Amino acid sequence: MEYLIALGLPRDRVFTGYDVVDNEYFRQKAEEIKSHASEVRRKYGLPENYFLGSGRFVPKKNLPTLIRAYAEYRQRSEIAGNAPWDLVLLGDGPLRKTLNTQLSNLNLHAHVHLPGFVQYRDLPAYYALADVFVHASTAEQWGLVVNEAMATGLPVIVSNRCGCVPDLVAEGKNGLTFDPTSVKSLANLMLDVCRLSKRRLEDMVGESRRIIQGFTPSHFAKGARRAIDAAKAVSIRRSSLLSSLLTYR
Numbered sequence: 221m222e223y224l225i226a227l228g229l230p231r232d233r234v235f236t237g238y239d240v241v242d243n244e245y246f247r248q249k250a251e252e253i254k255s256h257a258s259e260v261r262r263k264y265g266l267p268e269n270y271f272l273g274s275g276r277f278v279p280k281k282n283l284p285t286l287i288r289a290y291a292e293y294r295q296r297s298e299i300a301g302n303a304p305w306d307l308v309l310l311g312d313g314p315l316r317k318t319l320n321t322q323l324s325n326l327n328l329h330a331h332v333h334l335p336g337f338v339q340y341r342d343l344p345a346y347y348a349l350a351d352v353f354v355h356a357s358t359a360e361q362w363g364l365v366v367n368e369a370m371a372t373g374l375p376v377i378v379s380n381r382c383g384c385v386p387d388l389v390a391e392g393k394n395g396l397t398f399d400p401t402s403v404k405s406l407a408n409l410m411l412d413v414c415r416l417s418k419r420r421l422e423d424m425v426g427e428s429r430r431i432i433q434g435f436t437p438s439h440f441a442k443g444a445r446r447a448i449d450a451a452k453a454v455s456i457r458r459s460s461l462l463s464s465l466l467t468y469r
Contacts, residue, residue, distance in 0.1 A: 233450060237443025239362040239384065240435045246371035247429075249344030260345050264335070267306040271410065272350035272374070274343075274365045275357070277313030282379070282400050284315075284322055286356040289406035291326045296411060304331075305414060310346060312337045347372035351421070352413050357382055358400045370394070370432040375424035377409050388435070394427035 221234045253260050261268075271290070275281040290307045297304035309319075309332065316334070323329050338346060347353070353369035353376045360382040369376055370388060376395035378385055389395040396413065398405040416424075 235443040235447040237439040239364060239367065240437055240440045241364055241367045241371060243371035243432055243436050246344055246347065246368055247373070250348035250372040253345050253348040257349060261349055264345055266308065266346070266349050267333070269305040269351050271305055271307045271352050271354050272310070272346060272369070273307070273354050273356070274310040275355070276311050277315040277319060279315070280357055280359045282356040282358045283309065283319055285400060285403055286354060286406065287319065287322055287326070287328070287332065289403045289410065290332065291328060292403060292407035293410040294331065296407070297414065302414070305351060306331045306333060308333045308335065308346060308350065310335060310338045343368065344372060347374060350374060352377060355379060355382060356400050356406065367432060367435060370428040373425045373429050375413065375421060375428060377406070377413065388431055390427060390431060394424050394431055
């Protein structure tokens with residue numbers, strides 16, 4: 221909304237509600253999966269604790285930075301005597317070979333899992349059993365994967381370059397934000413969130429679910445209806461002969 225207004229559109233002609241997913245689908249599936257978590261964990265080969273990321277393996281998703289941050293987080297956790305979580309990255313794309321080489325150089329293949337492209341029906345399993353969702357993009361108009369994670373009930377760590385941040389991430393309440401160019405900043409947040417108490421993480425889960433309730437297909441429909449009504453209320457101005465000639469091709 222603020223972007224469109226900055227371009228000159230009147231505030232009363234801009235309607236929100238577009239960036240939504242089927243929250244109920246992810247919520248229900250997550251509850252089903254958690255009721256037999258051990259079985260699902262074995263089926264998908266998932267670790268006991270893990271950060272989750274999801275997206276195409278393309279430059280703007282900033283996955284090499286995420287992996288470097290994870291490597292630093294893991295090293296610092298081990299030095300402190302804590303058991304570090306693993307990292308699961310869903311998706312595929314042209315950078316897969318590059319990422320595999322990076323994992324080899326950092327000796328992380330045993331701890332960073334790349335299941336590849338995951339079908340929609342299987343996505344809830346990865347979300348439901350994760351501990352925290354991480355989205356590290358350097359540029360993102362919104363970031364619907366953050367909606368999916370929050371609908372499942374996950375705390376989130378999200379790049380401050382993602383369009384969804386002002387609406388979906390309440391700093392310190394359901395998530396944390398960071399500069400996607402800073403490996404150290406992201407590594408610090410990964411360390412911080414792992415040190416949170418179970419009670420604090422549960423509070424963040426509840427806040428994610430509360431916030432995402434305002435971003436549903438129903439809200440999209442209402443916003444679309446308001447936009448249609450506003451458009452219909454404006455009288456149609458017929459083109460003059462001169463303007464018609466100027467625009468004729």
